[in-house]
Amino acid sequence: GSTTASPTTGVNGEITVFAAASLTESFTELGKEFEAAHPGTKVTFNFAGSSALAQQINKGAPADVFASAAPANMKQVTDTGAITATPATFAKNTLQIAVPEGNPGKVTGLADFAKADLKIALCAEQVPCGAAAKKVFEAAKITAAPDTLEQDVKAVLTKVSLGEVDAALVYRTDVKANDKVEGVDFAEADKAVNDYPIALIAKAPNAAAAQAFVDYVLSGEGRKVLTEAGFAAP
Amino acid sequence: MRSRLPVVLVLPAVIGLAFLLVPLAGLLVEAPWATLPAQLFSAEVGQALRLSLLCASLATIVCLVLGVPLAWLLARSDLPGRGLLRALVTVPLVLPPVVGGVALLLVLGRRGLVGQYLDQWFGVSLPFTTAGVVLAEAFVAMPFLVISVEGAFRAADPRYEEAAATLGASRWLTFRRVTLPSVMPGVVAGTVLCWARALGEFGATITFAGNFPGKTTTMPLAVYLALETDPDAAIVLSIVLLLVSVAVLAGLRDRWIRA
Amino acid sequence: MRSRLPVVLVLPAVIGLAFLLVPLAGLLVEAPWATLPAQLFSAEVGQALRLSLLCASLATIVCLVLGVPLAWLLARSDLPGRGLLRALVTVPLVLPPVVGGVALLLVLGRRGLVGQYLDQWFGVSLPFTTAGVVLAEAFVAMPFLVISVEGAFRAADPRYEEAAATLGASRWLTFRRVTLPSVMPGVVAGTVLCWARALGEFGATITFAGNFPGKTTTMPLAVYLALETDPDAAIVLSIVLLLVSVAVLAGLRDRWIRA
Amino acid sequence: MTLHAELRVHRAGFALELDLAIEPGEVVALLGPNGAGKTTALRALAGLLPGSHIRTEESTWDKLPAEKRPIGVVFQDYLLFATMSALDNVAFGLRARGTRKAEANEIARHWLAQVGLAEFAKAKPRTLSGGQAQRVALARALATSPELLLLDEPLAALDASTRLRVRSDLGRHLQHYPGHTLLVTHDPLDAMVLADRIVILEDGRVVQQGTPREVVRQPRTDYVAHLVGLNFYRGVAEGTEVRLDDGGTLTIAEPAQGPVHVVFPPSAVSLYPDKPAGSPRNTWQAIVSGIEQHAHTTRVDLAGNPAVLADITTATVAELRLQPGDTLWVSLKATEIHTYPR
Amino acid sequence: MTLHAELRVHRAGFALELDLAIEPGEVVALLGPNGAGKTTALRALAGLLPGSHIRTEESTWDKLPAEKRPIGVVFQDYLLFATMSALDNVAFGLRARGTRKAEANEIARHWLAQVGLAEFAKAKPRTLSGGQAQRVALARALATSPELLLLDEPLAALDASTRLRVRSDLGRHLQHYPGHTLLVTHDPLDAMVLADRIVILEDGRVVQQGTPREVVRQPRTDYVAHLVGLNFYRGVAEGTEVRLDDGGTLTIAEPAQGPVHVVFPPSAVSLYPDKPAGSPRNTWQAIVSGIEQHAHTTRVDLAGNPAVLADITTATVAELRLQPGDTLWVSLKATEIHTYPR
Numbered sequence A: 001g002s003t004t005a006s007p008t009t010g011v012n013g014e015i016t017v018f019a020a021a022s023l024t025e026s027f028t029e030l031g032k033e034f035e036a037a038h039p040g041t042k043v044t045f046n047f048a049g050s051s052a053l054a055q056q057i058n059k060g061a062p063a064d065v066f067a068s069a070a071p072a073n074m075k076q077v078t079d080t081g082a083i084t085a086t087p088a089t090f091a092k093n094t095l096q097i098a099v100p101e102g103n104p105g106k107v108t109g110l111a112d113f114a115k116a117d118l119k120i121a122l123c124a125e126q127v128p129c130g131a132a133a134k135k136v137f138e139a140a141k142i143t144a145a146p147d148t149l150e151q152d153v154k155a156v157l158t159k160v161s162l163g164e165v166d167a168a169l170v171y172r173t174d175v176k177a178n179d180k181v182e183g184v185d186f187a188e189a190d191k192a193v194n195d196y197p198i199a200l201i202a203k204a205p206n207a208a209a210a211q212a213f214v215d216y217v218l219s220g221e222g223r224k225v226l227t228e229a230g231f232a233a234p
Numbered sequence B, C: 001m002r003s004r005l006p007v008v009l010v011l012p013a014v015i016g017l018a019f020l021l022v023p024l025a026g027l028l029v030e031a032p033w034a035t036l037p038a039q040l041f042s043a044e045v046g047q048a049l050r051l052s053l054l055c056a057s058l059a060t061i062v063c064l065v066l067g068v069p070l071a072w073l074l075a076r077s078d079l080p081g082r083g084l085l086r087a088l089v090t091v092p093l094v095l096p097p098v099v100g101g102v103a104l105l106l107v108l109g110r111r112g113l114v115g116q117y118l119d120q121w122f123g124v125s126l127p128f129t130t131a132g133v134v135l136a137e138a139f140v141a142m143p144f145l146v147i148s149v150e151g152a153f154r155a156a157d158p159r160y161e162e163a164a165a166t167l168g169a170s171r172w173l174t175f176r177r178v179t180l181p182s183v184m185p186g187v188v189a190g191t192v193l194c195w196a197r198a199l200g201e202f203g204a205t206i207t208f209a210g211n212f213p214g215k216t217t218t219m220p221l222a223v224y225l226a227l228e229t230d231p232d233a234a235i236v237l238s239i240v241l242l243l244v245s246v247a248v249l250a251g252l253r254d255r256w257i258r259a
Numbered sequence D, E: 001m002t003l004h005a006e007l008r009v010h011r012a013g014f015a016l017e018l019d020l021a022i023e024p025g026e027v028v029a030l031l032g033p034n035g036a037g038k039t040t041a042l043r044a045l046a047g048l049l050p051g052s053h054i055r056t057e058e059s060t061w062d063k064l065p066a067e068k069r070p071i072g073v074v075f076q077d078y079l080l081f082a083t084m085s086a087l088d089n090v091a092f093g094l095r096a097r098g099t100r101k102a103e104a105n106e107i108a109r110h111w112l113a114q115v116g117l118a119e120f121a122k123a124k125p126r127t128l129s130g131g132q133a134q135r136v137a138l139a140r141a142l143a144t145s146p147e148l149l150l151l152d153e154p155l156a157a158l159d160a161s162t163r164l165r166v167r168s169d170l171g172r173h174l175q176h177y178p179g180h181t182l183l184v185t186h187d188p189l190d191a192m193v194l195a196d197r198i199v200i201l202e203d204g205r206v207v208q209q210g211t212p213r214e215v216v217r218q219p220r221t222d223y224v225a226h227l228v229g230l231n232f233y234r235g236v237a238e239g240t241e242v243r244l245d246d247g248g249t250l251t252i253a254e255p256a257q258g259p260v261h262v263v264f265p266p267s268a269v270s271l272y273p274d275k276p277a278g279s280p281r282n283t284w285q286a287i288v289s290g291i292e293q294h295a296h297t298t299r300v301d302l303a304g305n306p307a308v309l310a311d312i313t314t315a316t317v318a319e320l321r322l323q324p325g326d327t328l329w330v331s332l333k334a335t336e337i338h339t340y341p342r
């Protein structure tokens, strides 16, 4: 559900937010707005890969909030009991075809991913964008012929922007953030929607302020910032 | 007949050893041993392990062939600007490996400075191939070899080279028969560093060569992907990599050194 | 008065040099130079750069203090199982740095084997602090130092140590005044390797120490984040890191070596 | 406070078994051919090789590591510390034994001056000539006033005039030096001038020992005879006749019986183009096999029965127009021949 | 095919200026005190230091790097390659010049045998004794039959008997050796036995040169006189009287005029407890300042006007009961004194 952000009493001090690297821009922005809305608070971010963050939290890192790029990494934390609250989905992301500037491979749709003479990059199945890509291909009944299965979206984008590959499947937000790649929409995109969950850490040092931050992210103000970055509403 | 080892040396040495080994012990303690045999004998792990060993060894050979002469040149010749050259050679160490991979793509990629001609003229494309893995590993690991071997060359007494010259030996023969054998310990140390670094290489490899099982998926790549979904499996994979490298190093190094 | 350099050595040396430097040149060519000044003088980059230099230097000092004695012990003492020890010391090289960070968390984390007592007894918590960055960098970089310094110790003539012993020098004095000065080139090489590796360290740092601007965000971490948002900025940041390290190395190394 | 040493070192193809007793103030010279084990013995004494049992009346050194032994060593190839100046090299031993820096430097400077290198105090070993380096090594060993001084050919690289001076300086120092000294050398003259007693080592065993005079007069092996420059034979005496083992007979002045060593100096030999008529009862024919010009005499190597070395004046050489291959008459007075039991 | 060399090397505090001409087959010995620049000259000839102009009638070597020069060098501290066996060390130069392996080994084996180390072919340099190492270095330099052979104290580390043998072997080889040889040595005996001509270097300059005989007879500096073991003075002659620069007067047999050098051997000096009455016209009082026992004589150092060295027999020493500090009468026959113009 969505709440309206309103200054809560007793919210002050420092909170530490562990957030997926892909949230760097939007959460930095959100943090500034939150601090403005709650004078006396300070938000410190630790941006890294979701799985690394999950590891850190499980090993006792002093975090207040965890915002993951995939439910799977959130589950790694809830499994160990480091998070007891039910995670809330604060954003969704869908896939888009990314092609280099000028689309040299003349890629128009998902069907081109089966062409052997095109260089294709996908995410590995172990990471969320790879899992999503698999669903999309299954839905479209296409057998993709990738040349490489990257460990994250960033690596895929690097190869697209340098023209090493002719096409790749990445998140819509990533295409939006990178001005050296162009996006090509395709019909099956909504067959694989990736959820971004957020939750309060069980032993959060500053639980009150942390809860306020979570609420802020889920609020209308939060949504606005996320939508600007290309995320879809949950 | 020598006296006891001095505590002022042994104490830091033991602390240093503990610092390096206790985390490894931690890994061993926490590892889900039950899954080890299954992992060890799984086809993918075997494939990744073989590929890792192959690529690291080939990369080490490339580094030896190119790096030992380079180290010699830096140590012995009187080129102008040697100091700057030497600093430049260490640069790939500082470069985050992922950026190193990008740099390789910029040069050797399909649209790279050199790569576009390789592609046009010879139809050779290095990214996404096993050769690309070898290149990426060599790029990252070579500075280690060059720097330690250069230190060894620099410490070797140049008068033996003079003696060889008076016996009519060309610089090349002198290098091969006199200088190189006398710096063998340094070369072995550099080779070990280089091989180990190549074996553990991740960032530049995945950026330049991508990740395709059986072709470019080395163990570190497998470990990374496992970390995403199953950290315990990643630890087990790392331990497999460690055990293999310890076995190889312990087996080979003393043999090299004795020889 | 010596003859020309032999082509059979110079050719691979030049190829090796090109292999290391052309990709860097590629980076330089492709970099969006226009944004460089803005980046260079931005507060965050300055902060990250200072932190990087500080942590890498502290880590190098830690490595020197612990690693040089360790190298000496491996080279000179007659411990049983030295071969295995030596191989174990090289292991952190092979370990993917992220796994190294996990291992450090397992041992020194708040719930780690050692870390829990540090926390209980002294209230000290290392992860996610600047000290943690230093530790992570030292853990990853120390093997480089140990291995190259050990090679140098091994190549040094032990008879000078005997001569010192007959003059009444303890092992420690001999080490300090005779052995160490004679292996200085090797130590310098190892220090350079170690410092450069620490400066470029990413995986273990982000895993063990997190990514907190001003506290643990070193340049490689900043590069990583910049890759998320602005890949061009990431290249510029890398170049900044490179330039600084080249300047430091070119400036310091020849001075050390001359001394 | 006699120092007793039992040295036992075993190596593939080589075994050293040497018992030594050195009185305080005594200088013992260890002579022997290359590879006899001289350096090995010295290293064992220094504690650099296991296998030495050493005791004085007060203590045994068996358990002492090298740096605890009150020794000073001059190594055969110097082993100067390349990173230190000559002065620091000499001061090193004193500093290692706790002397304060200023004082150590003072003493070191004194010793450098003693070996004639005062102005080289700041020089690095690499810039010293071979002989200069050797002298710094000598100063370094002497600076700590050790109880046992071990010298491995300390004068070998010195030039003739420096050698003369350093030898007599060294001799003077050793005379006043209360400790024990072992001097390894090739040069019989060094041993003669510096040592109170000579021990001859061959292939790891002692083959002869005694005062320089005894050794010079009564060599017991070919090596020693060579060393002291005597003609040397083994033979069996019957009254005034000695039948030599390798052929030939000599008449001697003082009657003897049984197996004997026979020696005479090359200068006791005279050479004639024709058979001499005079008193010497030993005359025989021999063929010149070698001629060597020495400073003031010429040494002639003669093959015959027995073979013999002769020292003759340069005038005689010119007069005889000596050439290798010439046949000459060798003559030797019986009174010049010295025999002693084997 | 005379070899002409002009050597000019400048270092801080040291300058070498040496012109040499060596005939084919000639052996030139370079003698001089420590630090005189002998090794420096040798390195310049070998092409290891810039600053040498060398030409034969056929070619100049100025532009040739060390490895192109037809030379063989024995270094003062051996510089054997530690990673090769003795045999490989000796074969190295042949292999470097393109000889096939089997043949190179054959020749190397021959040379090892020549220096008496046939059974050490497989030994690593570290396991050789000092003298053995030196002999391997010698064999290594000789094996390539170089045009110019450079020897930096090739016999310094050899023991007395090996030295004798290697010296005469070396002498034999050098006699038949068609190339040019430069021998750096400290030992006047080596120079005398092996060299056709001696060049004396002091502080980078030539102070004297000539055949061994000339140098021995007419030394021109204290160093040379010391070297050849002569009493040496400078003086001004007027008829049969020579007034010595450092005090004292000597009567000589052959009249001379003007500045002269004066020499006589220590053996020409007689010592008496009281003023002798006989014929020698040179008698003066002197005080014993040192006594050294040599193999067959005793050398006495006397302070007086002039100071003098005397060699006397051991019997005389015993008879006189010589002690440092004793006052004696020195006597010297005028016919034993040799003078020549300065």
Ligand SMILES: Nc1ncnc2c1ncn2[C@@H]1O[C@H](COP(=O)(O)OP(=O)(O)OP(=O)(O)O)[C@@H](O)[C@H]1O
Residues within 6 Å of the ligand: D011, D014, D032, D033, D034, D035, D036, D037, D038, D039, D040, D041, D076, E126, E127, E128, E129, E130, E131, E132, E159
């Ligand atoms: N490190 C070693 N390993 C094996 N054998 C050795 C070693 N050092 C010396 N030897 C051998 O031991 C024997 C004695 O050597 P040592 O050096 O004691 O001779 P030395 O009498 O000092 O000779 P020199 O007068 O030539 O110096 C020789 O046969 C030598 O080859």
Ligand SMILES: Nc1ncnc2c1ncn2[C@@H]1O[C@H](COP(=O)(O)OP(=O)(O)OP(=O)(O)O)[C@@H](O)[C@H]1O
Residues within 6 Å of the ligand: D126, D127, D128, D129, D130, D131, D132, D159, E011, E014, E032, E033, E034, E035, E036, E037, E038, E039, E040, E041, E076
């Ligand atoms: N590498 C160097 N750098 C500076 N000075 C040097 C160097 N090598 C030698 N010298 C100096 O040059 C001078 C000549 O040295 P050189 O080695 O030629 O003497 P040498 O005649 O061979 O003496 P020795 O008989 O002792 O070997 C000496 O004063 C020495 O200190």
Ligand SMILES: [Mg+2]
Residues within 6 Å of the ligand: D038, D039, D040, D076, D152, E129, E130, E131
């Ligand atoms: Mg010896």
Ligand SMILES: [Mg+2]
Residues within 6 Å of the ligand: D129, D130, D131, E038, E039, E040, E076, E152
């Ligand atoms: Mg010299």
